[in-house]
Amino acid sequence: PQTDWTGIDPADLLVMDLAPDAKGRPRRVVIQLLPAPFSQGWVGNVRKLAAAKFWDGTSVYRVQDNYVTQWGDPDGDDKVKAKPLPKGLVEVPERDYSSAVDAIWPASKGYVVDKTHDLPASYFTEMETKALWPKMKDSYSETVTFWNGWPLAGDYDRNSPVHCYGMVGVGRDMPPNTGTGAELYTVIGHAPRHLDRNIALIGRIIEGMEHMSSLPRGHGPLGFYDAAQGDERVPIVSVRLAEEVTDLPRYEYLSTESVSFAKYADARANRRDPFFLRTAGGADVCNIPVPVRRAK
Numbered sequence: 394p395q396t397d398w399t400g401i402d403p404a405d406l407l408v409m410d411l412a413p414d415a416k417g418r419p420r421r422v423v424i425q426l427l428p429a430p431f432s433q434g435w436v437g438n439v440r441k442l443a444a445a446k447f448w449d450g451t452s453v454y455r456v457q458d459n460y461v462t463q464w465g466d467p468d469g470d471d472k473v474k475a476k477p478l479p480k481g482l483v484e485v486p487e488r489d490y491s492s493a494v495d496a497i498w499p500a501s502k503g504y505v506v507d508k509t510h511d512l513p514a515s516y517f518t519e520m521e522t523k524a525l526w527p528k529m530k531d532s533y534s535e536t537v538t539f540w541n542g543w544p545l546a547g548d549y550d551r552n553s554p555v556h557c558y559g560m561v562g563v564g565r566d567m568p569p570n571t572g573t574g575a576e577l578y579t580v581i582g583h584a585p586r587h588l589d590r591n592i593a594l595i596g597r598i599i600e601g602m603e604h605m606s607s608l609p610r611g612h613g614p615l616g617f618y619d620a621a622q623g624d625e626r627v628p629i630v631s632v633r634l635a636e637e638v639t640d641l642p643r644y645e646y647l648s649t650e651s652v653s654f655a656k657y658a659d660a661r662a663n664r665r666d667p668f669f670l671r672t673a674g675g676a677d678v679c680n681i682p683v684p685v686r687r688a689k
Contacts, residue, residue, distance in 0.1 A: 394653070395689075397647060397652070397653040397654070398646065398647060398648065398688075399542065399645055399647075399648045400643065400644075400645045400688060401425055401644040401645060401646060401685070403643070404634075404635065405425055405428065405635075406423060406424065406425055406426070406634070406641070406644070407425075407426060407439065407443055407596070407632060407634060407635070408421065408422075408423055408424075408632070408638045409421070409422040409424065409448070409464075409601075409631070409632045410422075410632075411453070411604055411627055411628065411629055411630065412627065420601065420604040421600070421601050421604075422600070422601035422602070422604055422605060423598065423599050423644070424561055424597065424599070425597055425598075425599045425644075425685075426439065427594065427595055427596050428541060428543075430493075430497065431543075431554055431594075432485075432489065432490075432554070432593050432594060432595050433489075434483050434486075434489055435489075435563050435571075435572070435573075435574045436574075437483065438482045438483060438485075438573050438574035438575075439577075439595055440634065441479055441481055441482060442478075442479060442482075442573075442574060442575055443632050443633060443634050444479075444634060445479035446631070446632075446633075447476065447478070447479060447575060447632075448464070448465065448631070449630070449632065450628070450629070451464065451465055451466050451467070451476070451629050452467055452626035452627055452628050452629055453605075453626060453627035454467040454611075454617060454618050454626050455578075455611055455615065455616050455617045455618065456581070456608045456609065456611050456616050456618070457610070458582070458610045458616065459581070459582030459583060460580075460581065460582050460585065460616065461562075461578040461580055461581060461585075461616075462579050462605045462606070462608060463564055463576065463577070463578040464576075464578070464627075464629060465564065465576035466575065466576070467618075467626060469576060478573060482575075484571070484573075485571050485572075485593065486571070487568065487569065487571055489571075489593070490553060490571075490590045490592070491551040491553035491590050492551060493551055494549070494550055494552055497540055497545075528674060528675035529662075529675060529677065529678050529681075531546055531678065532586070533546060533586045533587070534547050535547065535548040536549070536552070537678040538552075539678075539681075539683070540552075540649065541649065541650075542646045542648070542649050542683050543597075543649075544557055544678045544679065544681070544683070546589060546678060547590075553589055553590050553594075554589075555584070555586060555589055555594075555678060555679065556580055556585050556586055556588045556589055556594065556679075557580065557584050557678070557679035558581070558582070558584060558679065558682070559579060559598045559599075559602050559682075560580050560594050560597045561577055561578070561579045561594065561595055561596045561597060561598060562578050562579075562580075562592050562593060562594045563576070563577060563594075563595060564576030564577065564592075565592060565593075571593060572592070572593060574593075574595065579602075579605050581605060581606040584679040599646075599685045600644070600687075608627060609624070609625075611624050642688070643688040644685055644686065644687055644688060645685070645688045646683050646684065646685045647683060647685075654683075657681075657684070658676070661680060661681045662674065662675050662680075662681070
């Protein structure tokens with residue numbers, strides 16, 4: 394039902410327009426930025442970079458198969474050629490890769506964040522069982538859950554967003570560098586969960602993912618585009634905060650606190666159509682993508 398859908402605040406959207414494809418068709422990518430308390434230092438930097446039009450005229454310069462598509466200033470490591478960064482960017486500490494559990498559930502300090510912790514009482518009244526929520530075993534963390542439309546993983550003290558398909562992260566150099574947000578990437582393959590809490594995530598692509606996942610793979614090391622091997626970077630026309638885009642539709646996500654989402658998660662974990670011989674009985678957190686659609 395419509396009541397189980399939650400509107401996405403346009404103030405949390407970033408719009409990237411790539412150069413048209415070979416047939417002249419536009420390529421627009423819409424990114425939803427993470428809410429507090431996660432990654433807010435980097436998210437703030439990204440907002441400043443977009444407001445300064447930093448990415449205009451930059452490019453997608455790396456596409457590594459089954460891993461990431463990366464964009465920004467291809468000359469960013471060259472002190473002479475690098476595009477100047479806008480003033481006011483902050484240096485974010487490594488501890489902000491994750492957030493304390495009690496920052497998300499203030500009354501739950503010391504409480505194990507389990508799969509049903511943030512479901513309303515009506516969930517149990519209507520379902521009369523927890524069985525609909527699938528088992529989500531995780532190889533990388535003690536707990537996995539969904540919170541306000543986002544998949545999270547962590548331990549009993551701290552949680553972090555996870556590197557699922559379509560998530561957007563911050564490129565960085567070797568530690569202690571944590572990246573400014575000027576270089577971004579999106580996951581285009583199997584979820585590289587080993588990056589969780591090692592690199593900052595700032596959001597996810599909610600529309601136009603096909604424009605990032607279908608780009609030609611780079612032939613250089615780590616998928617970087619190499620002109621000597623015939624690779625051509627993909628120009629970025631503009632990146633804007635949604636408030637500067639006049640023709641952007643409204644979006645909404647299926648509330649992860651709703652009964653509908655619980656049923657959906659169960660259906661993802663236990664396929665019951667005739668094609669399947671047996672149900673899996675569980676699912677990886679990244680195999681339950683949160684549905685996002687254009688609002689009616």
